[in-house]
Amino acid sequence: MGSRTAQILFPVNVPGAFDYAVPDPMRLSRGEFVFAPIGKQMKLGVVMSLGEAEPGRALKEIAEIKATRALPLAMLDFIDWVARYNVASPGQVLRMVLRSWKALDPSPVATLYEPTGDRPLNLTPARRAALSEGGPFPARASEIAARAGISPGVVKGLVKTGLMRSELRPVDAPYPVPNPDRAGRDLTEAQSVAARELVTQVQKDRFSVSLLDGVTGSGKTEVYFEAVAEALRQGRQVLILVPEIALTQAGLARFAQRFGAEPVAWHSSITDTERRRGWREVASGRAQLVVGARSALFLPFAKLGLIVVDEEHDTSFKQEEGVIYNARDMSVLRGRLEDRPVILASATPSLESLHNAQSGRYAHIVLPERPGAITLPDIDLIDMKVHKPETGAFLSAPMVQAVADSISRGEQSLLYMNRRGYAPLILCRACGERLKSPDTDSWLVEHRATGRAVCHLTGFSMRMPRECPKCGAEDGLTSIGPGVERIADEIQTHFPQTRVEILSSDTTATPDEIKARLGRMEQGEIDILVGTQMVVKGHNFPKLTFVGVVDGDLLMGGADPRAGERTYQTLVQVAGRAGRADKAGEALIQTHHPEHEALQALVAGDRDLFVGVEMAMREMLGLPPYGRIAAVILWGPDLKKVKDLAKDFVTKAPRADGVEILGPSEAPIARLRGLYRQRLFIRADPDVNLSKYMTTWRAKQKRIPTKYKIQIDIDPQSFM
Template identity: 50%
Template sequence: MPKRLASTATLPLEEDTPLEKETAVDPGNPRRAAVLLPLPLAGAYDYLIPPDMAVEPGAVVAVPFGKRELSAVVWEILPDEGRPGPGGESALPLERLRPVLEVLPVPPLTEVARRFLRWVADYTLASPGAVLRMALSAPAALQPPRPLTLYRRSEAPPPQGFRLTPARRRLLEVFEEGPARALAEAAAAGGVGTSVVKGLVKAGLVEAVSLQREPGFPVPDLDLAGPALSDRQASACETLHGCIAAQDFSVTLLDGVTGSGKTEVYFEALAAALAAGRQALVLLPEIALSAQWLERFEARFGVAPALWHSDLTSAQRRAIWRAVAFGRASVVVGARSALFLPYSDLGLIVVDEEHEAAFKQEDGVAYHARDMAVVRAQLGKIPVILASATPSIETLNNVQNGRYGRLELPERHGGALLPRIDLVDLLEDKPPRLEGMGPGGGQAWLSTALRAAMAETLAASEQVLLFLNRRGYAPLTLCRACGHRLQCPNCTAWLVEHRLAGRLQCHHCGFASRLPKTCPDCGAEGSLAACGPGVERLAEEARALFPQARLGLMTSDTLTGPDAAAEMVRAVQAQEIDLLIGTQIVAKGHHFPHLTLVGVVDADLGLYGGDLRAAERTYQLLHQVAGRAGRAERPGRVLLQTSEPEHPVMQALAGGQRDPFLAAEAQARENAGLPPFGRLAALILSSPDARQVDALASALARRVPRIEGLSVLGPAPAPLAVLRGRHRRRFLIKAPRGFRLQAVLSGWLGDVKLPSNLRLQVDIDPYSFL
């Protein structure tokens, strides 16, 4: 039974108790079922199974809940006497239970899927119903689509007295000549109105037939030849084929430099899983930016996979959910939520760019998709592949401890060389001013060395990428007269100017407004100044320096969906863009053969700020960005502008010393008892009322468990003390590895009564410290 209790399990997963055996209920014997609703409730509710209804564990059913009717899942079949209540009281008798209304026409959730949902709830301390809601994420999919009505010629003769007008004759000829047609299509083909078709139906000369409209998903062609593999790639494929043939749980890190062909290797693993008749899942950090990946998939398998991401329409989500549940979708490619789709027979999981922080879900149920993918694979006894050029310290630690295997691809495929990385010391090479550049007042951000390299590259008809991980025109706007800074009214954050859109915007809550003409504080006119660069301001400087270059902006603001992202990638590949300027989304595995120079405008951005992974994340991001240069036959070069050239991250990047750097980072974490060598959890309290949230924080602080090895920091205002109008306070809990953290937190928080407007979120293994 799922309950809001702690799990003592830590990755890797320990043996778990199997759920009730899946057997059908005797239709003649009324019984009770524990039904889990997709709501943030503490556990399942008891319902009556009507005598004439066959129900099994995992069945998706409709049940009454208050005045509503909800879709839910039968979690287990209970004995007739039911379960005692939380206080030991007797269960309600059968005759007082509300009945299950119907079993919905979709396959039941498998035992593995239910065990996985239960495990995620226990590990994250989320309510089981909140986790179930992620699995039932397409409510419309629980019913089949409406049948399509088509019309065709019947074999009946014209009834006596029925007059065949010229319009009716034409229409009958249409039906005689072709297949069944929709009403409007048939009428248009005969040049008549739909009433003529209906008249022929009434006369019996045309009959209506209903067809179910389940969208088909083409089957990948496993006979298509993939690209020629290097010896190392072929060896890696052989090892992965062995993992799949073993039909057992395993985790393999596919560790290859940028451009080494990791994708082609795990494509062969996908082919092996499909050949065995199993489904496969590929998790990507940014599915909306996967145009090139999808092209490579179609080239290898001849069809497109089923895509799952937040930009899908309701009809698309419905079709894909059902195709996965009925086993018609053999390969699913998606964002982290694709892990919770109802796979009928999942045989392989691939987590590409496993180091990416985008796999961490921050809102609602806080989970890390990479770690939960490993759990899902262990429960299902299937292999999982983690691919990265810059593996996370957590994954490397599992490799070193023998829990994960490792396959290495140390060279770029096809003989391409890794780019040369040079550091530009901004204290010595300060960007010269550009007079008359516009509202920026001549402030510049490109050093002399980077300008010279850009001029040389563009003159050679090669492409340049400028990377700055800051959206908009400027991160801060202040008044030169009084120093007032324009701040979001809903968040403790500065408003970012987006000059292209003509607005100020908060990147946390989405608040937007026009740039005022006068200072809101002192009323001075023309005193508001943009401070610091964003990509739009960088583009302004680049246009002034290289007016003939064709510029492209690649940010989440300018690429509003998969189609826009695909068009930008196509334009760069077709050399319709000479100078690409972008944020971190340009680092997501793109292959631009003519791009030979990468300039990182502010390499120090992100190095500091209280994030225990700051140095690791900065290294990973800059390494990935650098990997965009020189991926074909032309050599690449990378210039990192930094004010701290001696920083270990900069030295590791310039010297190609990834492993020593990550080893030093891991040692520092181990010395401090930080993940993966220790455990962390965060509690975030929030309320529109600051006094209310402070009162609860103080009450919780007085009840902090006093346990050896457990450290509780806080409560303290979060760095984002106000977010979306809610005041936030945080606790950070630190414990040794192996500590039963969930059990302690569950005991501490188990009987906390929250007012309706106050929220308490638990984040096990936090990635964000804002």
């Protein structure tokens, strides 16, 4: 038997795996973690494949195998496919998988304390607080003490009295086991039929994709819960992807109610300890339910049984930095590699998913109505050319009257404005200067609540200046246009006695704050909620009967070929928040373009009309789902060099039938974080392997100047 080699992939930005010699008598398998030398360093990598050594080829040897669970073989294939499809470095994909290095080691241990159950009557206040307020148990003495407002010594003293026991245990305890047979809500006949279809797909125990297409409030979550229960009965793990952290929080509560155990939460705001515990428990197969944002797709499930992508149309599933990918599409890819079913759920499915369902590639499961007597809200348009707001105001008289009617009935209102802050533009009346971020062609947004001007692209922030930075005019700066803060101020002036709150990423910085605000809305403690995109998705507020869209035209502009689809989806979702309990709902949309086909279809309740028009346009232009698209952004600190790089890159494009290249041209955001940007747009026929084409093209550009980069986006969702 000849010498063996192993191809080791490291979690760094490299083109691929490196070859190493496997020393005798080391026994090695694919997916194992090993230490191997790179230069003068010893790094941890993963064995992607094994082979036979070429005679006479000198290779460095693997140093040792790390004593931990190997990555599943399907995960290795997933890493490779994600990299190839998205024209990305496989090392960067591996880095997304290895989000917690500490999870590769066993759980740390600590002395944990819990009550024995005895409760004598003559306890001191401190001891009583430890037992009644120190939970959840078991916990460290310091944790119990912090929660109860006492010293750790009190906790340790309770052990001596026999009121508490202590034990050296793993800190990262297993997650509670969900009960798939716990009773859920009663389903309607239509919901039961849909649930049986999804359960059947799970029982087939092979890859399939089902589009669960149901109007807002039709009970899609309760329906796919039945498929989740079936996968759990099979002893498999379930992943539910949601587009927002706020939905992750809501999902945890709903799952706990349905299955008697809260699932693993996975998103960018969890702590390192939670990340370590979650990753390890998922890899071991003990964590059976995971609800998370797009990054949860890269967890190393030991026995994955089902993937659910809730709100599958949502653009938040697209990662725009680092490895650029769409979690919805990669979920379908992972389901195929794992040979397991995938459910895509939405009230407004993407046109790509609808096309796949209509062509038979996906099963199409439809929930056409809300259960019982609950009806969809009445939707109407307010023509802003006719109903002009007062000078300096942004809410029309019909909008204000609708809110007043809702308040008089003791019900709640929601005003939707997808702009954070107070005003999206700060202008000097004296010289016309528009305040911009110093290194980005992006207007600064006034945040009156904090007294700052902020760039939402880069995070740049400064105190609101008192004078114009260009001409020096004092008190010459004025705020142009509305953000949620300005709308909240305006509605509060109309209704000073009402409880008005704002829900946006600026006003709710943590998951706990999001959860608290949503809880207040659900309990009826808020009269009028003013919110951005965060309010659109998946929330259920029983007393909410009126929804007002402040600017229905906001998504229609620009060069985005998906603008009509985005407009329709967003407005359907936000209008669908109204009337989800036993009270009828109403939605009003302010617009300067009431004739737009998306708005007309929305008012008529005729999705098929809109889809037909949009699909015909896409087919004529060869856009998805009737073609493939990619975008290339070239970045650099010198504008002339960026333009030259873009022109040179175009000359290296491979010749191929069915491929059209548009550009280069200046990107809509021409300068970002001090770097200039040029953009290319590539359209290809559906039978073209666009990922392979772009990989071949990128490989021809051998040298790129330092500080310059070429970024490739397959199936772009943003055109900035």
